[in-house]
Each structure stands twice: as structure tokens, then as C-alpha cells.
Amino acid sequence: MSRIEVVSSVLAANEAKAEQNKARLHAAGAVAVNVLSAPGSGKTTLLQHTLTALTDLPAAVLVGDLQTSRDAERLAATGAPVVQINTGQGCHLTPDQVAEGLDRLDLEQIKLVFIENIGNMVCPAGVDLGEDYRVALLSVPEGDDKIAKYPTLFQAADLILLSKVDLLPVLPFNVAQVEADLALVNTRAPLLRRSTLTGEGMPEWLAWLRSRRRS
Amino acid sequence: MHELGIATEIVNATVKAAAAHGAERVSAVAVEVGALQLVDVEALCAAFAAAAAGTLAAGARLDVREVPLQAVCRVCGTTYAPAIDDYQCPRCHAADPEFVAGNDIMLMSIDLETAEEQQGEPH
Numbered sequence: 001m002s003r004i005e006v007v008s009s010v011l012a013a014n015e016a017k018a019e020q021n022k023a024r025l026h027a028a029g030a031v032a033v034n035v036l037s038a039p040g041s042g043k044t045t046l047l048q049h050t051l052t053a054l055t056d057l058p059a060a061v062l063v064g065d066l067q068t069s070r071d072a073e074r075l076a077a078t079g080a081p082v083v084q085i086n087t088g089q090g091c092h093l094t095p096d097q098v099a100e101g102l103d104r105l106d107l108e109q110i111k112l113v114f115i116e117n118i119g120n121m122v123c124p125a126g127v128d129l130g131e132d133y134r135v136a137l138l139s140v141p142e143g144d145d146k147i148a149k150y151p152t153l154f155q156a157a158d159l160i161l162l163s164k165v166d167l168l169p170v171l172p173f174n175v176a177q178v179e180a181d182l183a184l185v186n187t188r189a190p191l192l193r194r195s196t197l198t199g200e201g202m203p204e205w206l207a208w209l210r211s212r213r214r215s
Numbered sequence: 216m217h218e219l220g221i222a223t224e225i226v227n228a229t230v231k232a233a234a235a236h237g238a239e240r241v242s243a244v245a246v247e248v249g250a251l252q253l254v255d256v257e258a259l260c261a262a263f264a265a266a267a268a269g270t271l272a273a274g275a276r277l278d279v280r281e282v283p284l285q286a287v288c289r290v291c292g293t294t295y296a297p298a299i300d301d302y303q304c305p306r307c308h309a310a311d312p313e314f315v316a317g318n319d320i321m322l323m324s325i326d327l328e329t330a331e332e333q334q335g336e337p338h
């Protein structure tokens with residue numbers, strides 16, 4: 001028997017690929033935003049509304065799902081370039097899949113690339129795709145305990161959207177609890193209330209995106 | 216599902232290193248898993264066994280050492296050991312940690328058997 005001391009990061013290969021994605025996006029003058037949440041929090045709906053409203057900033061979407069191209073169809077209806085990535089069994093997008101998605105976009109024409117990650121509150125949090133920013137959604141119907149239960153998702157976010165706030169009047173949901181939990185895991189990211197039904201928070205969200213633009 | 220992806224990465228890295236050393240078989244693999252990876256050790260070992268089947272690492276033992284979190288506060292620079300669900304800095308109370316330990320998965324060592332060893336082993 002012989003022992004080899006390896007001492008190398010198992011995640012390093014992925015990180016190197018994420019860095020390649022980032023370099024490629026930067027060279028093209030584009031910013032990438034990784035959008036993460038549980039399934040059904042409102043990622044696709046948010047992006048539909050965003051693509052329609054962001055007429056001054058050419059944007060594209062890479063959308064991950066285990067199966068189907070339904071989200072891609074919803075997003076493509078806005079006229080923006082959209083690439084569906086089906087991961088099959090994969091519980092998060094990988095930098096390789098994002099690289100393949102970027103191959104299918106004309107990056108010279110794009111200033112902002114949204115990456116809609118697989119709906120999952122654990123696995124995508126640990127995987128850097130080469131994005132510049134992370135946006136995490138927590139929707140009101142999910143419950144006010146989710147930041148405490150899934151701290152790693154919210155810790156790594158640059159902006160947290162409290163989604164579906166139009167439902168606050170009809171659901172027992174304590175925003176103060178969410179704010180208290182967030183104070184323990186992430187005091188860097190602002191918490192922004194959003195509703196695609198009422199439009200609440202839309203101007204602030206668009207302003208946040210516009211100020212991320214690489215000139 | 217989470218553990219299977221990580222186990223697959225561990226098996227890939229193991230097989231690559233073992234093949235580079237001309238190994239015929241891997242008998243044990245030692246890894247360090249950071250607490251931030253939220254890995255269940257039992258699930259990881261089961262996933263490793265499944266992912267290793269049919270490779271050089273088939274049947275190998277997986278030794279897992281868990282590495283606790285360590286962070287540097289991005290606001291005041293204090294080094295501290297956050298809990299997995301509370302990243303608040305003990306000095307300035309900001310929760311803006313840069314994790315300096317406990318966020319990686321490291322392949323530490325691999326125990327190999329070479330072809331000669333296998334043949335030469337006492338019966």
C-alpha cells in the first residue's frame with residue numbers, strides 16, 4: 001500500500017471554469033446576475049416583467065430547469081434572447097452548462113445576462129457560475145422561516161427580493177422575523193419588497209440592475 | 216442528490232490522481248469537507264460508494280473530516296468562527312463574512328495498490 005498526499009480542492013476545477021465565464025462576460029462588456037430561490041418563488045415571472053421593462057439595457061436569459069422548455073418559452077415571448085438549459089438530474093447549474101449557454105448568445109449585443117438557476121435552496125448556493133451578482137428570492141407563501149432554515153442561499157446574495165408581497169395581507173407572515181433572521185446571515189444585501197402583481201419594488205429593482213451595468 | 220454531485224467530483228479527482236500514479240486499485244480516500252457545504256457524512260459515504268462503482272475507486276473507504284467555519288469580517292476585519300446559521304461578527308455585529316475555512320472540499324490523500332502489490336500480496 002502507498003499513500004499519495006493530494007491536498008487539492010475538489011471544487012477548484014469548477015471555480016476555474018466559472019472564472020473563464022466571468023472573463024468572457026467582462027470582455028464582452030456584459031454583467032451576469034445569478035437568480036436563486038426555491039421552485040415557484042417567482043424567478044421566471046420576475047424576469048418576464050424585467051425583460052419587458054428594461055428596454056434601455058439589452059438583456060438575455062439562461063434558464064435552468066430539470067425538464068421542459070416552458071420557462072424559456074415564457075421568457076422568449078418578451079423578445080429577449082433566451083437559452084434553456086435542462087439539467088436532467090442535476091440539482092444546480094454548473095459553470096460548464098453556463099459556458100455552453102453563453103456559446104448560444106451573441107454576447108457583443110448583450111449588456112446583462114440573467115441566469116435563472118434550478119429551483120433549489122441548497123445546492124446552487126455553493127456553486128459559482130462566474131456571475132457578478134447574486135439575487136435570492138424569498139416569496140411570502142414559502143413562510144417567514146426560510147432565511148433561518150437556508151442561511152447559505154441568503155448569505156451569498158447581493159440583493160434579496162421578498163417576492164409576492166401582494167400576499168402579505170392574506171397570509172400569516174412576519175416581515176420583522178425575516179429582517180431579524182437576515183441580520184444574522186447577511187447585512188450586506190438590501191431586502192427589497194417585490195410584487196409582479198402590483199408592481200411594488202419594480203422601480204428600485206430596475207435601478208439596482210441599471211447601476212450594475214458595466215459601462 | 217447534493218451529496219451525489221460532490222461524491223462524483225471526489226471520485227473523478229481520485230481516479231485521475233490514482234491513474235497518474237499507475238494504481239490498479241484505490242483502497243481508501245481521505246477528504247476534508249467544509250461545514251458550509253452542508254454535507255451529510257453518511258449520505259456522502261453512500262453516494263461515494265455508488266459513484267465509485269466500476270472505477271479504480273470501487274469499494275474504497277471514504278474518510279471524511281469536517282472542517283468548521285472560519286471567517287474574516289469584511290466590515291471590521293475580525294477573524295471569528297461563525298455558527299452555520301449565524302454569521303454575525305462578535306465585534307461589530309455585521310453579518311458580512313468572507314469564509315476563509317469551512318467552505319471547500321479538499322481531497323487530502325489516497326491509499327493505492329499498484330499491480331505488483333496486488334500480485335505480490337500474501338494469500
Ligand SMILES: Nc1nc2c(ncn2[C@@H]2O[C@H](COP(=O)(O)OP(=O)(O)O)[C@@H](O)[C@H]2O)c(=O)[nH]1
Nearest residue numbers: 039040041042043044045046119164195196197
Ligand atoms: N401573488 C403573486 N404570485 C406571483 C408573483 N410572482 C409570481 N407569481 C406566481 O407564482 C408562481 C410561480 O412563479 P414562477 O415565476 O414560475 O416561479 P419560479 O419557479 O421561481 O420561476 C406562478 O403561478 C406565478 O404566477 C407575485 O408577485 N405575486
Ligand SMILES: [Mg+2]
Nearest residue numbers: 043044071116
Ligand atoms: Mg422558473
Ligand SMILES: [Zn+2]
Nearest residue numbers: 288291304307
Ligand atoms: Zn466585524
